Amino acid sequence: MTGKPIRRVVIAGAGQGGVHAASSLRRLGYTGELTLVSAESCPPYQRPPLSKAFLLDADPALVELHDPAHYESIGATLVLGDPVTGVDLASREISSASGTTTPYDHLVLATGSRPRSISELRGLRNVFHLHDRSDSTALGGRLRDARSMLLIGGGFIGLEIATAAIDLGCQVTVVERMPSILEHAVPPQVADFLLRKHRERGVEFYLGRSVVTWTAEDDRLESITTEDGTRISADLVVVGIGSAPSTELAEQAGLVVDGGVVVDSRLRTSDPHVSGIGDCARFPLDGRVERLTSVQHAMDSALHVAKQIVGQDAPYRPVPWFWTDQAGVKVQMAGVPRAEYDRTEVTTGPADGLFAIRCFRGDRFVGGTTVAMPAEHVKMRRELAAELAPSR
Ligand SMILES: Cc1cc2nc3c(=O)[nH]c(=O)nc-3n(C[C@H](O)[C@H](O)[C@H](O)COP(=O)(O)OP(=O)(O)OC[C@H]3O[C@@H](n4cnc5c(N)ncnc54)[C@H](O)[C@@H]3O)c2cc1C
Structure with missing residues (x-):
């Protein structure tokens, strides 16, 4: 990011993306102030187990993102149970439900989504x-x-x-x-x-x-x-x-919102001092504008914004992937969801019920789904990353 060095980062939302942005910033050598504000009162957690193992056994250890000491160890101020209620783009400060105001040089919106x-x-x-x-x-x-x-x-x-x-x-x-x-x-x-x-x-x-x-x-x-x-x-x-993006804060601030907080290829919103990541953001991908709701995108976009903040500039070009565990089967997907394709190739695995489907548009491999074939899924992700490599 250009301009004055960034010394105060505030992250609104302490879910999968917000927490990873905070951790990544420190790993990348960011030494300034770091504030993570959560609307929820419990320690930050991940959502995938909520519809899987946690339904059968509500053990907090199944969902915890980090040991509570982690936030202190990375020098982040974690504010729980105090939703951000306002963003003043001109004075660059956020206000929270408790009445607290916090100034920022850069604000990351990681407010996620909510169920329809x-x-x-x-x-x-x-x-x-x-x-x-x-x-x-x-x-x-x-x-x-x-x-x-x-x-x-x-x-x-x-x-x-x-x-x-x-x-x-x-x-x-x-x-x-x-x-x-x-x-x-x-x-x-x-x-x-x-x-x-x-x-x-x-x-x-x-x-x-x-x-x-x-x-x-x-x-x-x-x-x-x-x-x-x-x-x-x-x-x-x-x-x-399904879910809808949590965009109230962005709307209140006057940022551009259209089916999600609209961000550019650097994940910047219509205000260069504010970025959007994870489920709440809509960004350019493969010639379309996408909103992805996955752990992969939350983590990759968080890391990407952290890199931008410490001055490593590049466009965001993720290889989307997703998994689901249901009816005793692990299904993994790689590639832009709903990408158009005109041809599929099916590979069967060494046992019944193991198969992989590759989707092509013309000669181009655009995505694939595997059923109980994790190694094949990893291979697909590598192939898609090669498709996205700048030399192509
Ligand atoms: C039940 C369930 C199962 C899932 N299973 C999978 C799976 O198997 N695989 C997969 O890839 N993905 C899965 N997902 C999706 C994945 O969990 C999300 O895509 C991911 O959590 C998005 O990360 P995020 O940081 O954008 O949002 P979240 O992790 O949702 O975090 C957003 C946080 O921001 C908070 N917030 C909102 N507004 C404010 C505010 N104004 N001030 C402060 N805080 C605020 C919210 O309370 C929330 O804590 C699942 C989701 C759910 C709900």
Whole structure:
């Protein structure tokens, strides 16, 4: 970054990206002040286990990002339970809910995302979303007593919850408005394979159907009805219909926001003293503008901004990757999600149920998905990195 040396960095949001930005800054030799402000009161944690192992065993060690001593050891001031409520771009300071103001030379917005909800179902006692640690603890507790769970939405997080619910002896029904699960997220062969695996475990699917009406009594959702008249009741209902970026702070500050905090190829927002990383940001990638919601992007974008702050300038050109664990299978994806392709190549592994799919647009390898073939996934990431190398 050009201009005066940066001596005060403030990071709004202490999740996967915010914490990695702080740690990376110190590793890269940044010696100035470092403040990490979290809206949440618990120590920073990672989200992937929340829909997997943590649902079965709410052990804080499963999600903790670092030992609490880490923040002191990197000389970061970690402020918990005090959301940033305002950013003054002119005077370069943030204000927090407690009334504290903190000046910055550079501000990193790492505010993440929040789950989309169905407004009519909000506030009903047996309707759950899964985004933060307390959601997972509450849902995990309820799943132990529930006999049946209805999942609205057949995406990654929902299907991971379905996996845990079956493990806990619950009957699971999924209603998905698209004709397949994980539509546009994985190649159809992988979606079909996972659908079969979930069905073998007893999950019932209603695909290509939307929820159109519902009945509630005593603040509990009793049943939903799909457009073809199918009526489904369950003890618990989980809404898993995706996430929306947390952009309120950026909007309040007057930064450009359009489906996410808009950042350039250096991850700078419309104000050069403010960067955006992780789930909240929308950035240029492979000729499109993308918002990625993955651990990979949170970590890579955090490291990238840290490098920018210490003066290592380069465009952000990540190789996106993602994983999901569901129905007893690890599926890994590499490449820009939803990249267009016109040809696939399938490689089968040494045992049943192991396969990899490579997607090509013309001659160009644009991404691939592996089922229980982690070495092949790593190979794909290397090939995609070579595609992105500046010499090409
Ligand atoms: C249940 C679940 C399972 C997932 N599983 C996977 C997986 O298997 N693989 C994968 O790659 N990705 C997975 N993800 C996605 C991954 O966890 C996210 O992409 C990643 O956490 C994004 O990092 P982030 O730093 O942008 O946001 P987060 O980690 O969400 O952190 C943002 C933080 O900012 C805080 N915040 C918001 N507003 C303010 C404010 N005004 N002031 C202060 N703090 C604020 C929030 O409270 C939050 O703590 C999963 C996500 C969820 C919810």
